[in-house]
Amino acid sequence: MEVSVSDLRAIRAISYREVIRFLRAKSRIVSSIAVPLIWFCAFGFGLGSAFDVRYGSLGYAEFLAPGIVAMTVLFASTLSGISIIVDKEFGVIKELLIAPVSRVSLVIGKLIGGMLTSFLRAILITILFCVIIELHVGIWDFLGVLLVIALIAIGFGGFAIAIATKMESLEGYGFIVELIVMPIFFLSGAFFPIERLPSWLLTMVVFNPLTYGVDGLRLFMVGTSSFSLPSILTVLFVFDIVVVLLAAYLFERSGV
Amino acid sequence: MKKNIMDMNEHVIQTINLTKEYGELRAVDNVSLSIGRGEIFGLLGPNGAGKSTTIMMLTTLLKPSSGRAEICGYDVVKEPNKVRKSISVVFQDHTSDEWLTGWEYLRLHAGIYNSSEARIQELLILFNLKEWKDTPIKQYSSGMRRRLEIARGLVHHPEVLFLDEPTLGLDIQTRLKIWSYIESLSREEDVTIFLTTHYMEEADKLCDRIAIIDDGKIVAIGSSEELKSVLNSNLITVKVKNPGDMMQILSVLGMESEIQGNSIQIHTTNAGISEIYDVVRDMQNDVELFNVKKPTLDDVFIYYTGKEIRDEASEHRRHPLMRRGFI
Numbered sequence: 001m002e003v004s005v006s007d008l009r010a011i012r013a014i015s016y017r018e019v020i021r022f023l024r025a026k027s028r029i030v031s032s033i034a035v036p037l038i039w040f041c042a043f044g045f046g047l048g049s050a051f052d053v054r055y056g057s058l059g060y061a062e063f064l065a066p067g068i069v070a071m072t073v074l075f076a077s078t079l080s081g082i083s084i085i086v087d088k089e090f091g092v093i094k095e096l097l098i099a100p101v102s103r104v105s106l107v108i109g110k111l112i113g114g115m116l117t118s119f120l121r122a123i124l125i126t127i128l129f130c131v132i133i134e135l136h137v138g139i140w141d142f143l144g145v146l147l148v149i150a151l152i153a154i155g156f157g158g159f160a161i162a163i164a165t166k167m168e169s170l171e172g173y174g175f176i177v178e179l180i181v182m183p184i185f186f187l188s189g190a191f192f193p194i195e196r197l198p199s200w201l202l203t204m205v206v207f208n209p210l211t212y213g214v215d216g217l218r219l220f221m222v223g224t225s226s227f228s229l230p231s232i233l234t235v236l237f238v239f240d241i242v243v244v245l246l247a248a249y250l251f252e253r254s255g256v
Numbered sequence: 257m258k259k260n261i262m263d264m265n266e267h268v269i270q271t272i273n274l275t276k277e278y279g280e281l282r283a284v285d286n287v288s289l290s291i292g293r294g295e296i297f298g299l300l301g302p303n304g305a306g307k308s309t310t311i312m313m314l315t316t317l318l319k320p321s322s323g324r325a326e327i328c329g330y331d332v333v334k335e336p337n338k339v340r341k342s343i344s345v346v347f348q349d350h351t352s353d354e355w356l357t358g359w360e361y362l363r364l365h366a367g368i369y370n371s372s373e374a375r376i377q378e379l380l381i382l383f384n385l386k387e388w389k390d391t392p393i394k395q396y397s398s399g400m401r402r403r404l405e406i407a408r409g410l411v412h413h414p415e416v417l418f419l420d421e422p423t424l425g426l427d428i429q430t431r432l433k434i435w436s437y438i439e440s441l442s443r444e445e446d447v448t449i450f451l452t453t454h455y456m457e458e459a460d461k462l463c464d465r466i467a468i469i470d471d472g473k474i475v476a477i478g479s480s481e482e483l484k485s486v487l488n489s490n491l492i493t494v495k496v497k498n499p500g501d502m503m504q505i506l507s508v509l510g511m512e513s514e515i516q517g518n519s520i521q522i523h524t525t526n527a528g529i530s531e532i533y534d535v536v537r538d539m540q541n542d543v544e545l546f547n548v549k550k551p552t553l554d555d556v557f558i559y560y561t562g563k564e565i566r567d568e569a570s571e572h573r574r575h576p577l578m579r580r581g582f583i
Contacts, residue, residue: 006370013367021355024392091351095408098315099368100340 007105011112014096014105018083018113022120032121036072037128040064043191044133055193058222065129066217067190069145070210072125073118073152074185078177080114081160085173104248111157111244118153119146126221137221144220151236152213156184158243165247165254188214194226209239266293268416268448269314273323276309276472283309285472286323291450291465293415296442298463299452300557306472307452308348311420314450315345328415344409348420350401352393358404359389362411369412379407382444383437399430403437410445417441419451423458431455435462456553466553470561480553487551487559488525492532495519495545505535519545 022028040061047053048060055063087093096106126145129135137145160177167173187201188210197205205211216232219225225232269291276284284306291297299307312318314325316336324331330338352361362376380386383403393401402422409417422438423431439462442449453459459466460480467477476483496502499520506513506522509531513522522532529548536546558564 006368009370010368013364016367017353017356017360017364020360021353024355090353091347091349092353094317094345094347095351095365096368097317098340098343098345099365100337101368 004102007101010096010099010101010105011109014109015111015113015116018110019116021083022113022117029120032072032076033124033128035075036068036125039071040068040129044068056224058224059133061133062135062222063193063218064191065133065135066221067188067214069122069125069129069149069217069221070152070188070190070214071185072121073149073213074156074181074210076118076121077114077153077156078160078181079117080110080157081164081167081173081177082170083110083114084161084164085167085170088168089170103252107158107161107244107248107251110161111154114157115150115153118149122146122149129221135221141220145217148213148216148220148232148236151216151233151240152210155209155213155236155240155243158240158247162243162247162250165250184208184210187211189226190214209235212236212239267291267326268293268295269297269325269327269450271314271323271325274310274313274320274325275322276306276313276318277321282472284313284320287469287472287474288323289467289474289477291448293448294442294446295464296438296449296451296462298459298466299450299469300454300456300459300466300553301452301469302454302561302563305469307454307469308420309472310469311345311418311450311452315343315418316340341412342415343418344412344414344416345418346402346405346409346420346422348424350398350405352401352405352408354394355392357390357392358385358396361393361404362408365408366411371411371413375411375413379410382441383407397430398426399433402426402430402434406434406437406441410441410447413445414447416448416450419449421452421454423453423455431458438462456557460553468557468560475560476556483553483556484551485526487555489551490524490526490529491549492522492524492529493519493545493547493549494522494532494536494543496536496539497542497544502535502539506532509535 044061044064048064053060084093122145126137126142130137163176163180164173167176187204187208189205194202194205194211212227212232212235215225215227216229216236219229219232267290269289271287271289274284274287275282287310299310301307309318313320314327314332316332316339319333324333326332327339328342330342332339353364356364358380359376362379366373366376380389383406385400385404385407388396388400393404396404406419406422419438423434426434435458438449438451441447451462463480465477465479466483467474468483469475476486478486493516494502495518499515499518502520503513511522511524511528511532513520522528524532533546536543554564
């Protein structure tokens with residue numbers, strides 16, 4: 001597999017298109033902020049104050065905040081899959097398939113576009129958290145947050161594209177994604193610390209890549225984590241590479 | 257205006273026994289074509305005849321079951337990327353992203369192919385879309401969208417432009433307009449055009465050469481004139497004061513004629529036309545009407561396929577597989 005200059009151009013053009021489309025759909029921007037905020041308020045304040053949950057020196061809202069950022073990115077990533085199916089549905093993808101660029105670069109273009117839109121969402125959310133719960137995130141930590149967001153966005157975006165190559169309709173895709181994404185989200189340590197989980201549950205959590213994403217965000221946002229930074233980054237990098245290769249392979253083979 | 261001079265020695269598109277099978281069904285059956293540089297070539301046939309499948313194979317989107325095809329000397333299976341560099345395709349259904357503006361859409365493709373913004377400007381002017389360039393494609397009419405998509409197909413100066421049913425579903429004025437754009441770009445852009453259609457007039461008016469395809473097979477190929485002359489049958493209608501005299505002369509010449517209303521009708525070969533014309537000229541003062549009806553492309557089509565081509569556009573639109581260009 002070789003990547004040429006024309007592939008890089010295609011990646012740039014395609015990711016740019018994804019960003020334009022995101023910015024043009026005003027309702028998407030609103031919902032991408034509103035939904036995580038609703039979750040955050042309901043659980044962070046509702047649950048947190050009702051049961052007076054604490055994690056070390058952290059209040060429950062602070063503990064939950066990185067989990068909600070991870071959720072935002074995870075949900076946003078599934079849109080990469082929707083974007084592929086919509087492109088198939090409307091034939092847009094054929095215009096890209098007749099271009100003299102590799103199939104991998106089309107997948108990467110979509111992923112980078114998804115990553116950039118995740119950045120926009122996550123920056124807005126993080127700023128809101130800084131205001132609401134007086135979270136102080138320094139500039140270096142914020143760059144760390146962006147790095148972890150990028151790794152989550154690419155990995156789960158690739159995952160979504162891999163599923164989308166197998167799907168013909170949006171309905172079918174929506175069903176499958178809900179079936180897979182919800183457990184990934186709930187079993188990621190976004191809601192609860194993983195240290196005291198029963199071993200059968202812990203096994204599932206440890207094999208869930210999002211767990212490391214949530215942990216990385218927690219490290220950079222509130223300064224505490226269950227795993228060390230090198231192991232977090234290693235797991236996420238390996239996950240991303242495997243998933244992107246898989247997505248590219250399936251995309252190539254599906255011949256869309 | 258059709259060009260008569262083209263370099264027929266240089267074959268830009270060449271297929272040898274190109275075949276595509278879907279299980280038992282032979283969608284494309286041993287198609288062999290040679291298309292020269294600068295030609296406007298039309299593949300004419302009813303829906304389901306194998307036109308789109310042929311285009312899909314020639315444009316590397318579908319692998320042939322057997323046979324071969326070369327575009328600009330590159331094999332579509334072995335060198336797909338080189339083929340992709342030389343061609344462009346405008347698909348049957350609108351494939352432009354309606355969320356983008358015209359400019360952004362062309363920019364996207366110029367970005368992929370490394371074309372300049374000057375080229376985009378040039379195409380916007382050629383296709384009369386300059387004042388709409390910042391309008392979202394959603395708000396374009398069908399005809400404008402089609403023009404934009406053809407412009408998109410030209411951003412990288414392709415050598416061959418494939419147009420799959422370029423005027424399907426457009427009203428007649430818009431269709432005429434698209435034809436004039438296609439003619440002008442064939443003159444100005446030095447591009448070979450391969451189009452599929454099931455509109456007779458489209459093939460007749462636009463194409464230098466036409467291949468009639470039915471059930472996946474090419475049943476006839478040639479210029480519109482050549483195809484028509486093969487039928488060698490013309491219908492002549494003459495109205496004279498004394499039809500009896502005229503018919504007598506004709507029977508002496510060995511021609512059968514019949515009375516239809518108050519005029520005479522004669523079926524004759526191409527050579528027969530001038531003979532009858534001579535007769536009519538001698539009767540000059542008695543002649544009220546002399547009309548020669550040459551065969552139309554419709555007649556040619558019926559002659560070769562035994563059926564009339566129907567406009568199945570509305571039915572066609574509904575089939576999901578067809579909509580995606582798989583059939």
